[in-house]
Amino acid sequence: MKSGYRTKIVGKWHLGHREQFLPLQHGFQEWFGAPNCHFQYNVTWRQGPNIPVYNNSLIIGRYYEDIKIDRGLGLSNYTQIMVEQALEYINRDTEEPYFLYWAPDSTHAPSYSSKKYLHSSIRDSYYGDAVREIDGGIGQILKAAKKDKSRDTLVVFTSDNGAALVSKDLAGSNGPLLCGKQTTFEGGFRVPTISWWAHGGPRGVSSEAGSHMDLLQTIAHMVGYNLPSSIVLDGRSILPILKNNSKLEDHPVFYYRGNLLYAMRLGAYKVHWYTWTTPPYELDKGIDFCPGVYMPNITTTHIQKQEPPLMYNLYRDPGEKYPIPNKYKEYRANIQLLEDTASKHKSELVPGKPVLEMCDQAVMNWSPPGCEAINRCLKPPPSKPYTCYWPH
Amino acid sequence: MKSGYRTKIVGKWHLGHREQFLPLQHGFQEWFGAPNCHFQYNVTWRQGPNIPVYNNSLIIGRYYEDIKIDRGLGLSNYTQIMVEQALEYINRDTEEPYFLYWAPDSTHAPSYSSKKYLHSSIRDSYYGDAVREIDGGIGQILKAAKKDKSRDTLVVFTSDNGAALVSKDLAGSNGPLLCGKQTTFEGGFRVPTISWWAHGGPRGVSSEAGSHMDLLQTIAHMVGYNLPSSIVLDGRSILPILKNNSKLEDHPVFYYRGNLLYAMRLGAYKVHWYTWTTPPYELDKGIDFCPGVYMPNITTTHIQKQEPPLMYNLYRDPGEKYPIPNKYKEYRANIQLLEDTASKHKSELVPGKPVLEMCDQAVMNWSPPGCEAINRCLKPPPSKPYTCYWPH
Numbered sequence: 001m002k003s004g005y006r007t008k009i010v011g012k013w014h015l016g017h018r019e020q021f022l023p024l025q026h027g028f029q030e031w032f033g034a035p036n037c038h039f040q041y042n043v044t045w046r047q048g049p050n051i052p053v054y055n056n057s058l059i060i061g062r063y064y065e066d067i068k069i070d071r072g073l074g075l076s077n078y079t080q081i082m083v084e085q086a087l088e089y090i091n092r093d094t095e096e097p098y099f100l101y102w103a104p105d106s107t108h109a110p111s112y113s114s115k116k117y118l119h120s121s122i123r124d125s126y127y128g129d130a131v132r133e134i135d136g137g138i139g140q141i142l143k144a145a146k147k148d149k150s151r152d153t154l155v156v157f158t159s160d161n162g163a164a165l166v167s168k169d170l171a172g173s174n175g176p177l178l179c180g181k182q183t184t185f186e187g188g189f190r191v192p193t194i195s196w197w198a199h200g201g202p203r204g205v206s207s208e209a210g211s212h213m214d215l216l217q218t219i220a221h222m223v224g225y226n227l228p229s230s231i232v233l234d235g236r237s238i239l240p241i242l243k244n245n246s247k248l249e250d251h252p253v254f255y256y257r258g259n260l261l262y263a264m265r266l267g268a269y270k271v272h273w274y275t276w277t278t279p280p281y282e283l284d285k286g287i288d289f290c291p292g293v294y295m296p297n298i299t300t301t302h303i304q305k306q307e308p309p310l311m312y313n314l315y316r317d318p319g320e321k322y323p324i325p326n327k328y329k330e331y332r333a334n335i336q337l338l339e340d341t342a343s344k345h346k347s348e349l350v351p352g353k354p355v356l357e358m359c360d361q362a363v364m365n366w367s368p369p370g371c372e373a374i375n376r377c378l379k380p381p382p383s384k385p386y387t388c389y390w391p392h
Numbered sequence: 393m394k395s396g397y398r399t400k401i402v403g404k405w406h407l408g409h410r411e412q413f414l415p416l417q418h419g420f421q422e423w424f425g426a427p428n429c430h431f432q433y434n435v436t437w438r439q440g441p442n443i444p445v446y447n448n449s450l451i452i453g454r455y456y457e458d459i460k461i462d463r464g465l466g467l468s469n470y471t472q473i474m475v476e477q478a479l480e481y482i483n484r485d486t487e488e489p490y491f492l493y494w495a496p497d498s499t500h501a502p503s504y505s506s507k508k509y510l511h512s513s514i515r516d517s518y519y520g521d522a523v524r525e526i527d528g529g530i531g532q533i534l535k536a537a538k539k540d541k542s543r544d545t546l547v548v549f550t551s552d553n554g555a556a557l558v559s560k561d562l563a564g565s566n567g568p569l570l571c572g573k574q575t576t577f578e579g580g581f582r583v584p585t586i587s588w589w590a591h592g593g594p595r596g597v598s599s600e601a602g603s604h605m606d607l608l609q610t611i612a613h614m615v616g617y618n619l620p621s622s623i624v625l626d627g628r629s630i631l632p633i634l635k636n637n638s639k640l641e642d643h644p645v646f647y648y649r650g651n652l653l654y655a656m657r658l659g660a661y662k663v664h665w666y667t668w669t670t671p672p673y674e675l676d677k678g679i680d681f682c683p684g685v686y687m688p689n690i691t692t693t694h695i696q697k698q699e700p701p702l703m704y705n706l707y708r709d710p711g712e713k714y715p716i717p718n719k720y721k722e723y724r725a726n727i728q729l730l731e732d733t734a735s736k737h738k739s740e741l742v743p744g745k746p747v748l749e750m751c752d753q754a755v756m757n758w759s760p761p762g763c764e765a766i767n768r769c770l771k772p773p774p775s776k777p778y779t780c781y782w783p784h
Contacts (some may be wrong), residue, residue, distance in 0.1 A: 122599050123708040169709040175568045178684075207514050292570075292713045294686030316515040317561040321684045 006030075006096050010085045011103030012037060016355075017365055024057055028101075031056055032085045035365070037108045038063045038078070041071065048364040049378050058370025065376070069112050074126030076112040079104050083137040090144040097151070102141065106130040109167045127171050142196065151198060154222070154242075156215065158193040162186070165291055178320040179290035179299070182392050183277060184255040184262035185320055186270075188289075197242055204245035207315070209253050209265055214238045232350055252341050258390075259351075260303075264342050265314065271338045272310040276303045282392060289392070298323070311335065359388040398422075398488050402477045403495030404429060408747075409757055416449055420493075423448055424477045427757070429500045430455045430470070433463065440756040441770050450762025457768070461504050466518030468504040471496050475529040482536040489543070494533065498522040501559045519563045534588065543590060546614070546634075548607065550585040554578070557683055570712040571682035571691070574784050575669060576647040576654035577712055578662075580681075589634055596637035599707070601645050601657055606630045624742055644733050650782075651743075652695075656734050657706065663730045664702040668695045674784060681784070690715070703727065751780040 008030040009023045016022070017035035024031055036051045041064055052059040053067050061067055069076040086102050106112050111126035113133040121128025138157065145153045163172030165180030165187065174180055174187035181188050193210065213235030220227050221237035240246035250267035263272040277290040277299045293299050298310065308326045311334065324331045362383040371377035400422040401415045408414070409427035416423055428443045433456055444451040445459050453459055461468040478494050498504050503518035505525040513520025530549065537545045555564030557572030557579065566572055566579035573580050585602065605627035612619050613629035632638035642659035655664040669682040669691045685691050690702065700718045703726065716723045754775040763769035 123705075125708055128708075169705070169714040173568050173711060176565050292685060292687050292711075295684050313515075313561070316517055316520075319565060319684075322561040 004097070005099060006094075007099045007101075008089050009033060009101040009103065010082050010089070011101075012105045013103070017368075018363060019369065022054070022057075030089070032082070033103070034063065034105075037105050038067075038069055038112075039108060039110060048361060049366055052365050052368045052371070052376070054368075054370075059368045059374070059376065060370070061374060062376055066374075069110075071110045071112075073118070074110070074112050074129065075115065075118055076106070077114045078112070079106045079130070079133050079137060080114050083140055086137075086141050087144050090141065091147075104134050104137065106133065107172070109164065109171060111171070125170060127167075131172075146198065149198070152200075153198045154200065154219070155196045156193065157195070158212065159191040160212070162188050162191060166287055166289055168291065176319040179277060179293060182289045184257060184272070184275070185290070186314070186318060189253075189255055190318075195242060201243040201245065206241045206245055208238065208241055208248055209251075209267075210238050210241075211235060211253055218242070252345065254342075254345065261342065261346070264338065264345075266338055266341055268313050268315040269334050269338060270312045270314050270320070271335070271342075272298075272306050272312075273342075274303055274305055275300060275310065277301060279392065295321075309335070309339075311338070356388060356390075358385050360385045396489070397491055398486075399491045399493075400481050401425060401493040401495065402474050402481070403493075404497045405495070409760075410755060411761065414446070414449075422481070424474070425495070426455065426497075429497050430459075430461055430504075431500060431502060440753060441758055444757050444760045444763070444768070446760075446762075451760045451766070451768065452762070453766060454757075454768055458766075461502075463502045463504075465510070466502070466504050466521065467507065467510055468498070469506045470504070471498045471522070471525050471529060472506050475532055478529075478533050479536050482533065483539075496526050496529065498525065499564070501556065501563060503563070517562060519559075523564075538590065541590070544592075545590045546592065546611070547588045548585065549587070550604065551583040552604070554580050554583060558679055558681055560683065568711040571669060571685060574681045576649060576664070576667070577682070578706070578710060581645075581647055582710075587634060593635040593637065598633045598637055600630065600633055600640055601643075601659075602630050602633075603627060603645055610634070644737065646734075646737065653734065653738070656730065656737075658730055658733055660705050660707040661726050661730060662704045662706050662712070663727070663734075664690075664698050664704075665734075666695055666697055667692060667702065669693060671784065687713075701727070701730075703730070748780055748782075750777050752777045 007028050009028045009032075011033040013023050013031070013033060013035050014037070015026075019025065022031070022035065032055050034051045034053045038051060040048065040051055042048055042050060050062040050064050052062050054060070063069060067076070067078055067081075069078065082102065082104050086100060089098065089100055107127060107130045111130040113126065113129040117129045117133040117136070119129065121132050142155060145151075145155055161181045162174045162177060163180050164182075165171070165174065166182065177187035177190055178185035179187040211234075213233070214237065215235070217227065217233060217235045217237040218239050221239045227233065236251055238248065240248060253265040254261060255263035255265070257276070260274060262274040262276070263270060275298050277293075278288050278301060280301045282288075283301060290299050297304060311324045311326070311331050312320050312322070313324060313330070314320075326332075326335075360383055362380045364380070366378040366380040399420050401420050401424075403425040405415050405423070405425060405427050406429070407418075411417065414423070414427065424447050426443045426445045430443060432440065432443055434440055434442060442454040442456050444454050446452070455461060459468070459470055459473075461470065474494065474496050478492060481490065481492055499519060499522045503522040505518065505521040509521045509525040509528070511521065513524050534547060537543075537547055553573045554566045554569060555572050556574075557563070557566065558574065569579035569582055570577035571579040603626075605625070606629065607627070609619065609625060609627050609629040610631050613631045619625065628643055630640065632640060645657040646653060647655035647657070649668070652666060654666040654668070655662060667690050669685075670680050670693060672693045674680075675693060682691050689696060703716045703718070703723050704712050704714070705716060705722070706712075718724075718727075752775055754772045756772070758770040758772040
C-alpha cells in the first residue's frame with residue numbers, strides 16, 4: 001500500500017449515507033458500522049428505512065431488524081460488537097502501523113448497553129450504563145494498543161459535541177458550561193480531549209482550545225508528512241502541546257450555526273454576535289436546549305443580534321455567566337482584535353458547495369449495497385426533491 | 393497528657409470570638425489564626441475593629457495593621473505564614489501523634505496570595521491565584537505528613553460550603569450544581585472530600601453523602617475510642633468507606649437555614665419543603681446567590697413552601713434541574729420514607745440554646761487578650777444589646 005499504514009473506522013459515520021460519501025470512498029480501507037445513529041426506528045417505513053449496518057462496502061443488516069436494540073429495556077449487544085471489531089483490528093498479526101477511528105453511539109438517545117452493564121451505573125439510567133460500557137470498551141482497547149511496546153501509538157479520546165440537554169436527565173451534563181448541543185454556547189461546542197502517547201511527552205493538562213480539525217495537521221506533523229499547500233485547512237498542528245504542553249499562539253475557533261457565524265473564541269476571550277437557545281415552537285413541545293437557564297436578552301428563543309457584541313473571559317468565566325460590560329477596559333482592550341480576526345476569516349473563507357439544501361425521501365437507505373444477499377432491500381418511494389427544513 | 397496526642401488549629405476559627413468560645417477553651421492545645429475571616433476592614437472602627445490574629449491565648453496583631461493584606465493588589469503573605477505554622481508543627485521532634493486542623497481563608501473575598509502566586513493562575517484573578525497558593529501549601533503539608541512512614545496519618549481535605557457565587561466571576565464555581573453558598577440547593581451545601589490515609593485502604597471514589605460531623609465518629613472508630621453514649625451526635629462513622637469503599641446504609645443529611653428545615657437528602661433522593669434564592673432587596677443591590685438560573689416557582693426570591701414537596705434524584709440529576717413529577721411512580725415510591733425520616737428527626741431533635749439572637753457592638757474584638765503588650769487595645773463603645781438581624 002502506498003500510504004504504509006492500514007485504516008479502519010468502527011462505528012458511526014455521519015458525513016453522508018449515499019455510496020459516494022461513505023468511508024471507503026474517503027480513504028478508509030475498512031468499515032464496520034452505520035451511516036447514521038441508531039435512533040431512527042421505523043417499523044412501518046413511513047419516515048424511511050431502518051439504518052443499515054455495513055461491513056466494508058456491503059451491509060450485513062439493519063438496526064433493530066438484525067442488530068437488535070430493545071429500546072424499552074435499553075438493551076443491545078452492539079457496543080460489545082464494536083469493541084470486538086476494534087480489538088481484532090489492533091491485534092492483527094502485522095507490524096504495519098494502523099489508524100483506527102472508533103465511534104460508538106450508544107450514549108445517543110435512546111441509550112443502550114449490554115446485559116453486563118445494564119443497571120450497573122449509580123444513576124441507574126440507560127445513559128449511565130452506556131457510558132460505563134464505553135468506558136469498559138476503551139479500557140480494553142487501550143490495553144490492546146499498549147501491548148506491543150515497540151509501537152509509538154497515539155490515542156485521542158474526544159467527543160463531537162457537548163451533552164444533549166434536550167434529553168433532560170436521561171442523558172449527559174455539561175457541568176458548569178452554558179446550555180447544550182444545538183447551541184453556540186460552551187455547552188454546545190466545548191468538549192474535553194484526553195490523549196495518551198506511548199513514546200510521547202510528559203503528563204500534563206492544557207487549557208488551549210483546539211478542534212477536531214487540528215488532528216489532521218497534528219498527525220501529519222508527528223509523522224513528518226508535508227500536507228499539500230494547495231488545500232485549504234482550518235486546523236493547525238497541536239503537536240507542541242502533546243510533546244511539551246507548550247502554550248501555542250492563540251488560534252480562533254468559530255461557532256457557526258448553518259452559514260451564520262454566531263460566535264468566536266480567541267484565547268481567553270469569546271465574542272457572541274448572535275445568541276439563541278430554543279425556538280418557541282420547540283419549547284411548546286417540551287424541547288429545551290438550555291434548561292433552567294435565564295439571562296435577559298442573551299438566552300433568547302429568537303436569534304438575537306448582539307449590539308455591541310457580547311464578550312466573556314472563558315478562563316475566568318467558562319460558564320458564560322458574566323458578560324464583560326462594554327465600557328470596561330478589558331472589553332475595549334480586546335474587541336478590536338476579535339473583530340479583526342473574524343473579518344479576516346470572513347474575507348478569506350472559501351465557501352463549500354451546499355450539500356444539505358435539497359432533501360428527497362427516495363435517496364434514503366432503501367436498497368444499500370449488499371441488501372439483496374440478505375433480503376433487506378426496500379422499494380424506494382418516487383423521487384420528490386424538496387428544500388430541506390432543519391428545525392434546529 | 394491524658395489524650396496521648398497533641399492538637400493544633402492553624403487558621404480561621406468561626407465558632408465565637410469571645411474568650412470562652414475560642415479554640416484553646418475547646419480542646420485545642422495550640423492555635424495560630426483568627427476568630428473570623430479577614431474580610432472585615434475598618435480603618436475608622438465604625439463597624440468594629442479589625443480582626444485580631446492569635447498565637448495561642450494572646451493576640452500578636454490584627455489583620456491589615458500587623459498582618460498585611462493589600463486588598464487592591466490582592467497581595468498578602470498570610471497563607472505562607474500558615475503553611476510555615478503547619479510544617480513546623482508536623483516536623484517537631486516528637487513521636488507523639490498529632491491532630492492538625494489547617495484552615496486558610498485566602499479564597500474568601502477579598503482574595504489574596506503572596507507574590508510568588510499573584511497573577512500565576514490562567515484566569516488571572518486573585519481567587520485563582522489564592523487557590524493555587526493553597527494547592528501549593530497542601531503539597532508541602534502532605535509531603536511533610538508523608539515523611540515519617542511509621543506514622544499512620546489520615547489527611548482529609550474538604551470545604552465548609554459551596555462556592556460563593558455572590559462574588560460572581562471573582563470567585564469559585566459549583567460546576568453543575570445549582571446556586572451557591574447561602575442557599576439549600578446543592579451548590580450551597582455539597583462539597584467534595586478527598587482523603588489520604590498512609591496505611592489505609594485501597595484507592596477509590598465514593599458517591600456516599602457525608603458531613604463534617606461524621607469526622608468525629610470516624611476518627612474515634614479508627615483509633616478504637618468509644619465516645620460516651622450520653623452525648624447526642626448527628627454524624628456517623630464513615631470508616632468503612634475509607635477502609636474498603638463500602639456502601640453504607642443511607643443516612644439523612646439535613647439542609648437547614650436558621651431553624652427551618654428546607655430540604656433533606658437520603659441516598660439518591662433529595663426533598664425540598666422550602667426553596668429560596670436571594671431576597672429582592674439584595675437582588676436590587678446586585679447580590680445574587682443563584683446567578684443565571686431560573687426555574688419557575690423553585691428559584692424564588694421569597695421563601696416558597698413546596699406543596700407537594702419537590703423531589704430530585706441526585707444520582708441522575710445532581711444539578712437539581714428536573715424535579716420528579718409527584719404523579720410518577722418514582723416519587724410515590726420514595727416520598728413516604730423521606731417524610732418519615734424528617735418527622736423522626738424533628739421529634740428526636742434536642743434544640744440547642746440560641747447564641748446568635750442578641751448582638752452588641754461592645755463585645756466585638758476591641759481589647760482581646762494580649763492587646764496591651766502590642767498596643768492594639770481599643771476602647772469598646774457602651775454596651776447596647778439588640779436583636780441581631782441576619783440579612784441572609
